[in-house]
Amino acid sequence: MNLFKRTNRTQEKEDLQRRVNELPWHHQIDFGEGVLSPGNTPIGVLRNQADVYFDGIIHGKTFLDIGAWDGFNSFEAHRRGASRVLATDHFAWSEQCWGDRRAFDLARSRIAPEVEVMDIDIPEMNHETVGRFDVVLFAGVFYHLRHPFAVLEQISDLAKEWLIVETHLDALDYDRPSMVFYPTNELANDNTNWWGPNPACVIAMLKDVGFTTVEYVVHPNHPNRGIFRAKR
Ligand SMILES: C[S@@+](CC[C@H](N)C(=O)[O-])C[C@H]1O[C@@H](n2cnc3c(N)ncnc32)[C@H](O)[C@@H]1O
Structure with a gap:
């Protein structure tokens, strides 16, 4: 490469x-050639999670990412050979949150323009508005919901084969299915956090809403979080 091209x-x-740094980021995203977004979830953690989410189940499959935020998991599903990817969010792309849809858009334009996108809030998501997908990811959303069991029931209808749930956990020393309620900002000083289920609770809920088997893995970086892969 000559000097002019290199410059x-x-x-x-x-x-x-510079464009990346002007935006707020939740995901640390690799744009290639050393350009990295300054997200508050490190890329190593995102990659470790994705290794669990997608292991052996994503290639050639349609994929829905509920609560995509900056889109790391959507881009990763595309990179791993998903046949179609739809990234959805609303809260993180709205005035209610410090997130910014322009971050997702910039990353998508550079990394995976094939990824489809829809700004839609969870209550509006059903098989008519978004369709059904082979694999659905519901990561980091469960504990933000006031009515998580109702929403799990609602979104389970969107998953033809797999529903992957990643969540904060609590009551880990209690065997019976249980959830801890956070009336204010007890969890991480964030008043959008309402619930901390234990693993038995998430597994029982997923079976109740129609899944036959549920694989549970402790989060590779955070022992108080879990990844649940529920299969039809
Ligand atoms: C912790 S982020 C997780 C983002 C991404 N799925 C991940 O795993 O990195 C929480 C996500 O839940 C979504 N969400 C939906 N409803 C919410 C609510 N009522 N309060 C807070 N977040 C909500 C946000 O928009 C955001 O995308």
Whole structure:
């Protein structure tokens, strides 16, 4: 590469990093060639989670990401060979949150323009508005809901084969299916957090809403979080 081309390339990378840095990020996303978004969830954690979510089940499948935020999991499903990916969110892309849809849009345009996107709030999600998908991911959303069991029942209808739930957990020393209620900001000083289920509770709920088997894995980086892969 001649000096002119190298200088041009360096300039392009610096410009992209500057555009990235102007936006707020939840996901640390790798744009290639050393350009990284300053997300508060490190890329190593995101990759470890994705290894559990997608292991052996995503290639050639349709995939719905509920609560996609900056889109790491959607881009990762696409990279791993999903046949169709739909990224949805609303809260994180609205005035209610510090997130910004422009971050998702910038990452999508650079990493996976094939990923489809829909701004839709969870109460409006059903098989008529979004359709049904082979694999549905519901990561980091369960404990933000006032009525998580009702929503689990609602979104289970969107999953033809697999529903993957990632959540904060509580009551880990209690064997019976249980959930701890956080009336204010007891969990992480965040008053959008309402519930901390234990693993037995998530497994029982997933079976109740129609799944026959549920694989449970302790989160690879956070012992108080769990990943549940429920199969029809
Ligand atoms: C912790 S983020 C998880 C983002 C992504 N799925 C992940 O695992 O990295 C929480 C997600 O839940 C969504 N959400 C939906 N309803 C919410 C509510 N009432 N309060 C807070 N977040 C909500 C947010 O928009 C956001 O995408």
